[in-house]
Amino acid sequence: MxxxxxxxxxxxxxxxxxxxxxxxxxxxxxxxxxxxxxxxxxxxxxxxxxxxxxxxxxxxxxxxxxxxxxxxxxxxxxCGGDHLYPLDADLRLAVESLEDRFDEALGPHTRRWAYFQLLPHRAQLHHLMSHGVPRIESSLLTLTLPMVVLAIRKGLRITPDGAQRSIEHVCAIFSEVDDLLKDGRLYLVDGRFTAADLTFAALASPVLLPERGIAAYPKVQDVPSTMRERIEQLRDTDAGRFALRMYAQERTARHC
Ligand SMILES: N[C@@H](CCC(=O)N[C@@H](CS)C(=O)NCC(=O)O)C(=O)O
Structure with a gap:
């Protein structure tokens, strides 16, 4: 500190x-x-x-x-270590490699797919992007939103094909997590909550919209129907249920 x-x-x-x-x-x-x-x-x-x-x-x-x-x-x-990363070197490596995998192969794709769904819905987008920001920035966003959308579309290559490829990547990572969970484990590594579980749940949140998740996110019943159908499919997988359980059980404050 x-x-x-x-x-x-x-x-x-x-x-x-x-x-x-x-x-x-x-x-x-x-x-x-x-x-x-x-x-x-x-x-x-x-x-x-x-x-x-x-x-x-x-x-x-x-x-x-x-x-x-x-x-x-x-x-x-x-906090002295061993909270999110085990002290044991092999277990730590296992946690870090899953964290890296989710950072690289999940986060960019959940984001691209969710943007593809939500970018056309300007009122929802404005709400999503201005939640809790200084009031002046929220007002400015009303003017800059078209520029923001353009920058996101170009920067992240948000196209129908790109969104399709991204949701396939998301499904592939969900299958990998399904496989890990097949032996009945409750957490991805070491039988307890680590950075691997946290990273999977947080980066999957744009395709699951967990209730205790990001405050600015819309409720699943308020998103466009094509988005809602896919979210419901993903929620109904072992990996989806796992991420939602991490939010329900582990998104709490603990003292270190
Ligand atoms: N590797 C970074 C990725 C962070 C990232 O991609 N952040 C996005 C928002 S989800 C962002 O800030 N994009 C706008 C920008 O790069 O200026 C991390 O793990 O912190």
Missing amino acids: PHTDKPAVLITMPHSHYAEKARWALDRLSIPYIEAPHVPLLHRLATTRLGGGSVPVLAHGDDRFVDSTDILRYADAS
């Missing part, structure tokens, strides 16, 4: 699932922090000032963490 009494500051966008991954870890380990949510594009003013780019960024004293995995490692180490 740095030599400061001030709480850490977590820069986020309200709908970001990587930000949710970091927020979950900080909440779980009861690390004091203040969240500073920003609308897309303006988030870069806050993150670049701290030496980062994407969200989340965590600033604590003089320390800066510009990637969700680094934030989880920092949170775990701040």
